[in-house]
Amino acid sequence: MMTKADVTDMIYEKKRAGGITWAQIAEMAGLQEVFVTSACLGMNSLPRESADKVATGLGLPQEAAVVLAEYPKKMFEMAVPTDPCIYRLYEIVGVYGETLKELIQEKGGDGIMSAIDFDMTVEKIPNEKGDRIEVKMSGKFLPYKSW
Amino acid sequence: MMTKADVTDMIYEKKRAGGITWAQIAEMAGLQEVFVTSACLGMNSLPRESADKVATGLGLPQEAAVVLAEYPKKMFEMAVPTDPCIYRLYEIVGVYGETLKELIQEKGGDGIMSAIDFDMTVEKIPNEKGDRIEVKMSGKFLPYKSW
Amino acid sequence: MMTKADVTDMIYEKKRAGGITWAQIAEMAGLQEVFVTSACLGMNSLPRESADKVATGLGLPQEAAVVLAEYPKKMFEMAVPTDPCIYRLYEIVGVYGETLKELIQEKGGDGIMSAIDFDMTVEKIPNEKGDRIEVKMSGKFLPYKSW
Amino acid sequence: MMTKADVTDMIYEKKRAGGITWAQIAEMAGLQEVFVTSACLGMNSLPRESADKVATGLGLPQEAAVVLAEYPKKMFEMAVPTDPCIYRLYEIVGVYGETLKELIQEKGGDGIMSAIDFDMTVEKIPNEKGDRIEVKMSGKFLPYKSW
Amino acid sequence: MMTKADVTDMIYEKKRAGGITWAQIAEMAGLQEVFVTSACLGMNSLPRESADKVATGLGLPQEAAVVLAEYPKKMFEMAVPTDPCIYRLYEIVGVYGETLKELIQEKGGDGIMSAIDFDMTVEKIPNEKGDRIEVKMSGKFLPYKSW
Amino acid sequence: MMTKADVTDMIYEKKRAGGITWAQIAEMAGLQEVFVTSACLGMNSLPRESADKVATGLGLPQEAAVVLAEYPKKMFEMAVPTDPCIYRLYEIVGVYGETLKELIQEKGGDGIMSAIDFDMTVEKIPNEKGDRIEVKMSGKFLPYKSW
Amino acid sequence: MMTKADVTDMIYEKKRAGGITWAQIAEMAGLQEVFVTSACLGMNSLPRESADKVATGLGLPQEAAVVLAEYPKKMFEMAVPTDPCIYRLYEIVGVYGETLKELIQEKGGDGIMSAIDFDMTVEKIPNEKGDRIEVKMSGKFLPYKSW
Amino acid sequence: MMTKADVTDMIYEKKRAGGITWAQIAEMAGLQEVFVTSACLGMNSLPRESADKVATGLGLPQEAAVVLAEYPKKMFEMAVPTDPCIYRLYEIVGVYGETLKELIQEKGGDGIMSAIDFDMTVEKIPNEKGDRIEVKMSGKFLPYKSW
Amino acid sequence: MMTKADVTDMIYEKKRAGGITWAQIAEMAGLQEVFVTSACLGMNSLPRESADKVATGLGLPQEAAVVLAEYPKKMFEMAVPTDPCIYRLYEIVGVYGETLKELIQEKGGDGIMSAIDFDMTVEKIPNEKGDRIEVKMSGKFLPYKSW
Amino acid sequence: MMTKADVTDMIYEKKRAGGITWAQIAEMAGLQEVFVTSACLGMNSLPRESADKVATGLGLPQEAAVVLAEYPKKMFEMAVPTDPCIYRLYEIVGVYGETLKELIQEKGGDGIMSAIDFDMTVEKIPNEKGDRIEVKMSGKFLPYKSW
The missing domain is CATH 1.10.260.40 (lambda repressor-like DNA-binding domains)
Structure with a gap:
């Protein structure tokens, strides 16, 4: 199969x-x-x-x-990724994760950025001091509800 | 101290x-x-x-x-973060990590996006179907060198 | 503080x-x-x-x-919970997790049940053969989007 | 075989x-x-x-x-599931596990909800603000005995 | 407190x-x-x-x-216990766990021995070749139900 | 081979x-x-x-x-077993491990129950309130020696 | 206390x-x-x-x-020890563990060397090419029994 | 190959x-x-x-x-070995590791016993109270140097 | 492929x-x-x-x-390496890692040594008291930027 | 104390x-x-x-x-270090560890570089394209012996 x-x-x-x-x-x-x-x-x-x-x-x-x-089973190793290119992304989440939480919740209230209603782009931007990679993410803000 | x-x-x-x-x-x-x-x-x-x-x-x-x-010792738990707001960021790296590697390297050659020469913004963008959170990252492209 | x-x-x-x-x-x-x-x-x-x-x-x-x-930092041990009352819930996710995924996605398409736009009740229901605990969860269906 | x-x-x-x-x-x-x-x-x-x-x-x-x-050997990875659809269930146990324990035991005394004498349904419920997934679990209440 | x-x-x-x-x-x-x-x-x-x-x-x-x-939160380290006296019990579960499953289910059908409706004794029994420790466990048989 | x-x-x-x-x-x-x-x-x-x-x-x-x-290499996963029938045995060791240590050592002095000079039986015992599984273990008491 | x-x-x-x-x-x-x-x-x-x-x-x-x-609870970190002096002992068990099993069982049949009925000495032995450390262990041979 | x-x-x-x-x-x-x-x-x-x-x-x-x-890649599972015969060796390192460090360094100064310039024997020694296994290790003492 | x-x-x-x-x-x-x-x-x-x-x-x-x-996916086991020759390198990072951080940052300010813009040599150097291995690493200093 | x-x-x-x-x-x-x-x-x-x-x-x-x-107990977390400055060293061992083993053993035979009879320097070297950090390690070559 x-x-x-x-x-x-x-x-x-x-x-x-x-x-x-x-x-x-x-x-x-x-x-x-x-x-x-x-x-x-x-x-x-x-x-x-x-x-x-x-x-x-x-x-x-x-x-x-x-x-x-077909709908995928999204399996990834829930561990630290070793490839340096992927690790750096992981490191950014480690270093800036709490910062993003503070700022997302300061701007929107208690809630999260969705990873489901979500899109992303990646571009290489020429730059004199060395080209840069730009990653843009956009996810719907989902407020926690009280019930 | x-x-x-x-x-x-x-x-x-x-x-x-x-x-x-x-x-x-x-x-x-x-x-x-x-x-x-x-x-x-x-x-x-x-x-x-x-x-x-x-x-x-x-x-x-x-x-x-x-x-x-003072220069910090950047310590974060190298594990899966539990707070839903931070976990979603981790999940994005898990789901899209290899994709970003493929595209960064297709655009720039064998190399990585730096997490050191790096900056980031986060904004809440009003939207009729529900406000969105936008995160933009920019990191210098660092090519592997042959020696 | x-x-x-x-x-x-x-x-x-x-x-x-x-x-x-x-x-x-x-x-x-x-x-x-x-x-x-x-x-x-x-x-x-x-x-x-x-x-x-x-x-x-x-x-x-x-x-x-x-x-x-105040908005909480939702921290829980990302490990197997030992208290038998909580462990049984974890076991249910282990045993029935893929089943729920199959059925949620058969009914709604590629997507998930939200844990943010979510509520839950728990009741004890008298029963001759031994009382039962009933847990009801309701979460918004979030479809993955194509972009 | x-x-x-x-x-x-x-x-x-x-x-x-x-x-x-x-x-x-x-x-x-x-x-x-x-x-x-x-x-x-x-x-x-x-x-x-x-x-x-x-x-x-x-x-x-x-x-x-x-x-x-045949009677199965119920093996599941005792770890955090990565598929977002299954992870959200796991997150619910993490966030609400102690809450459920408090309420089950307040209602029934020291004991647990059985995961063996147990059944469950899952339905998609149409809703104007977005359809919802409803999961209902029912497990026998098992009191700890003193001996 | x-x-x-x-x-x-x-x-x-x-x-x-x-x-x-x-x-x-x-x-x-x-x-x-x-x-x-x-x-x-x-x-x-x-x-x-x-x-x-x-x-x-x-x-x-x-x-x-x-x-x-008060009802306890039963927390134990979900890991291998190091004290030799406790480790030997763990080793017995490791070595004989599948054996017990085979025999419990051969005798009772698909089901388990309850750890909740459960009691246990431990005795030291004098013996010429060296005294012995006898542990007896008794747990209710809980059959899985079909539904 | x-x-x-x-x-x-x-x-x-x-x-x-x-x-x-x-x-x-x-x-x-x-x-x-x-x-x-x-x-x-x-x-x-x-x-x-x-x-x-x-x-x-x-x-x-x-x-x-x-x-x-042939003499076996006794390999088992040194982790939490997921099958509910085996997990309950593991849980018993977690919940009662220190208790057994206290009682074995109160009865026999500083020492352990051997898992090598060891035997075990398992029986299903009919019971009006629901049949029970009885497990009996017998292991030689091994005292720590001073030297 | x-x-x-x-x-x-x-x-x-x-x-x-x-x-x-x-x-x-x-x-x-x-x-x-x-x-x-x-x-x-x-x-x-x-x-x-x-x-x-x-x-x-x-x-x-x-x-x-x-x-x-008092009888100790022998707790040690069930992980790799980091101190180089202790790590080398751990490494020896890793490298030579199966070898010792093969030889102990070839010499004595299916069984183990006891860690309970056990003693050990350590000495520094002068040597021209560099002093040596000698560790001697002696443990009772415990045969598995058939029953 | x-x-x-x-x-x-x-x-x-x-x-x-x-x-x-x-x-x-x-x-x-x-x-x-x-x-x-x-x-x-x-x-x-x-x-x-x-x-x-x-x-x-x-x-x-x-x-x-x-x-x-050929020179081997010495790979062993850096975890707790399950076979009882090998586990007992691991337990000895856990229980006596710090003791050996204390005594090796008391006798030789700050340093370690080499696991490279190393040899070992294992013998079964007949004994009236039950045969014994004797393991002897000899490793070069390597002092840390100051520089 | x-x-x-x-x-x-x-x-x-x-x-x-x-x-x-x-x-x-x-x-x-x-x-x-x-x-x-x-x-x-x-x-x-x-x-x-x-x-x-x-x-x-x-x-x-x-x-x-x-x-x-082709660009590699650099996968290595993010764990302790067991081969003694590789483990010693790992041990050096464990023992001297914070030392190197202190000295790199004392000499260059808040920043790191790149592992991407990086090269390394290894040589065996004859020596009367025993030959030595010399490893030299050179990586670009990357300062954290303020933004 | x-x-x-x-x-x-x-x-x-x-x-x-x-x-x-x-x-x-x-x-x-x-x-x-x-x-x-x-x-x-x-x-x-x-x-x-x-x-x-x-x-x-x-x-x-x-x-x-x-x-x-006093002689230290060299304890470090046997895990992946999170500080980027230290992580890069760890990554180097991950990426180049087997390479170093191949080359050390090609040059010296079956053996290792000692981490005990060992010294190291770290310098910042001015460079037009960006300053560089140079780390030099020297460890005694220790051959495995046959016995």
Whole structure:
């Protein structure tokens, strides 16, 4: 039975063989880069229509589109990630997590930023002193209710 | 010997008693909200001058300014944070960590986004379907070098 | 500086001395039992008005009302709880967690039940073969969005 | 030797191929949805008769019915679940676990809610402000005895 | 506020000063040795009447009786116990746990031995080849139900 | 190379196919139920003679008897067991571990109950209020020596 | 209530003030160095008579002798020890543990070396190429029994 | 590519088939029992000459000798070992680790016993009250240097 | 799909068969020893040109060069390494980590030594009292910025 | 009883009050910076003579010199360090640990670099593209012996 991990492997093979970028795959899907990449890595479900376009665009078997549209079990190691590029993100949450809580709740009251009704972009911005990576996140504010 | 944790407690007391916001403290310091809050929580060092202004503005003892300017030992629990507001940030790194790595490295080559040469803002954006929280991060791109 | 843990201790002392129940405290607050108990244990914030009523009703100092209304840092041990009464709840999540995910997503599409826009009741129901405990949870369905 | 995991895989394949829902499988078994789903996921044993009906209804080999009726070894990762849909359940136990203990024991005396003599339902309830998920649990109250 | 840990300390002091045994304390309480010892160590609640007798018998303050009768939060380190005397019990569960499951379920069907409706004795039995410790446990058989 | 895990699988297959009980296998071996079951699960070594009888009785290859008689590496997960039937045993050690230590040492002096020179039985005892499981353990008392 | 940790502290103070060695304390006790040191560190119980001699010899209060003779709760961190001198011992168990099991069981049959009926010595042996530390352990062989 | 684990399996097979002891294999190698056993289990490297003799003596392929002489990656689970025979060794380090540190440093100054320039023997010693296992370790004393 | 682990295995096979050293492979690549070894072990990416030279020099398939040039996911066990040669490095970080932080920040202000803009060498230095290993690391100093 | 942690606190207070650097303290001791800093942080023992000079130079009580010269129990958290400055060192061991093992053993045979007979320096080196931190370690090569 074909799994999301199988489809991720197929996509990596197509990328290695054809020099295809995530940006190109996102264009095939007609959706944004972060979302499509995360779906190809098995962490989100593509709408069926977009899944079909990606499967066709990359030359994957039809079942791959079905799999890309299935609801994922989002499993990640609940531990410290070792890859330096991912670790730095984790470190930012460690160093600034309480700060963000203080400021989100000062601005919105007791509540949280949703990670479900959520989107994100990432860009490289040229800069004389060294290029910068910019990550923007937007999540709905969800207030705790009293009952 | 006065510690950073002692100073954080003093600031919380001033905030409870006087209804002072982090935004007001940031203004006293003449620096941005995220940075000043994180320094007041003991996770960054304020420039001495800003530390003096904060201590004066809040009516803290002089030693508190010295402490706010000392280099912190950034200790956080390397585990899963339980507060829902902070956990959602952690979950975002878990779900989107590999995606960000793929895209950062597709855009910039083998390398990382620095968590040191780094800044961040957080805003609440009014929205008809429910207000949103926007977090923007900017970190220098650091390429791995071959040697 | 008075903490939420201090206030919880004061409430336990009042309960031991006066034989007061959580149900009575919930009545003072004018809100439901689960919510008020969780706020008294430091895991939710009471609206200021309810906090005042609880403080007055129990004879707590005025600062206790301020503290009950502050936004909590919801910290729990992210580990297996040992008390048998709490462990059984944890076991239910372990045994039925994937089942609930399958059914929630079959009924609502890719998404989750919110733990923020959420309420819960607990009752003891008399039963000939042995009384039963009934727990009812209701959380808003939050669909993942494609973007 | 066919395992419960093998049977779960077979059922998932039938579901993907035939668009069959858990509700339909529960109907085949003549038992409730949560219970049947959990048994198909290997966390409970179906009565032999129901197991036969499910195997026949889905077109599984005869041994699959034997396996569905065997007593499971209920293994789950005793750790924090990462899937957001399951994590929220875990978070609820973390935030409200002590509250439930206080209230169960206030209502019934020193004791627990059984996770063995136990049943549960899950429904999606339409709601103007956004649909809600309702989970109801019922477990026998088991008092600690003095001896 | 006097805690169960405080009362345990008081009892240890009385035992050290007066050479009192657990058997004698159980006799004061009018209940069995294992149960009374576990209650004195804070892991069970004594009926109020027995608690009064123990407090009087040992010369403890009146509040200690109240505390001994309160419902405990049964906290133990969910880890491997290091004391060799306790570790051996843990090792027995590790080595024989699956065996006991196989035999309990072969004898009673899919179900468990209750740890709530449960009692236990421990005796030293003289033996020529070396005395033996005998531990007897008795717990109600709780069958899983189908629903 | 045939392992103890391979032999356990063979035995489970024979049990599934022939409806054979652990009690019947113990009878083949001429030894007690707990011991033989634990040896079949790879946690003890059968005397070669008993191993031959079990292999013959169940129709296993000759090498299986050699393997059943080999000294096992007793590996169990040093963590909290999740199966409710096994977890309850673990919980008993957690709740009553220190109690047993107190009583074993009060009765025998500083020392432990051996888990090596050890035997155990498990029975189901009919009871009007619900059948009970009785587990009896007997281990040699080993005193610490001074030297 | 004086604890074993308190007594250990007292002994360390006497050692710092008077330059007393463990060898001298062992001589006071009339027992061997390893055993007496481990008892002074709270990991074994001294016979009352030896405890009295040590308390007198070091000028400790009388209650310290009672405490030294009490049965210890042997608690050690079940984790990797960091002190290099202790870590090397741990490493030896890691590297040679299975080897020792193979050889102990080849020589004695299925069984173990007791850690209870056990003694140990440690000596520094002069050597031209660098002095050596020699540790000798002797534990009773305990065979597993068949039953 | 043949690994050390493959060679260990080959040796176990030869031992099972031929009833060969570790003592006999050590004799083939012309080195001591503990060292040769640990090398056969993949935790040390045999000198090439000894590796050739073992391979020849046991009838292993030539590549096995190459592998036995390669430098191992000494991997062991950095956790508590469950096999009772190995656990007891771990327990000894836990109970006596600080004692050994105290005595090694009292005898030799600030330093450690090497686990690299190290050897060990294990013997079974007949004894009327029950045979004993004797383990002797000898490691070079390495003083910390000041610089 | 060929992975970095596959390529590492191929290289180890070539090394075993041909007695090739890491120094020789570094020479093929035209880069330094530490960097090339780490890339062959899958922890860094070789420039494509160097990757081609290594693949040709060792007689690996062409795809191996592609793989050596791909950006690695740097995964290491975030735990204590057991191999004594690697553990000692870990121990040095444990013992001297805070010392290095103190000195780096005394010399450079609040900041860190980069592990990205980083290089390292390792040499064996002959010495009469025993040869020494010298490791030299050089990383860019990255100051925290105030913002 | 004054502990090493107490002395570290005293030294930090002197440093805050007097603006004294580690370099100046090392000069007082007449030893190198890394070693003296690590001893002041409680991770090494100063020779008594140097300890006296440091105590005198900083105006510490006489007992502080005794404590600085005592053999430390080197305790560090065996986990991932969170401070970014220390984490980067840990990351280097994770990324390059196996590489260093390969190269140390290629150069010296099966063995390790000692962390005991060991010294280290750290310098800031001016550099046009950004200053660099250089860390140099030198440890004796210790070969495994065959026996």
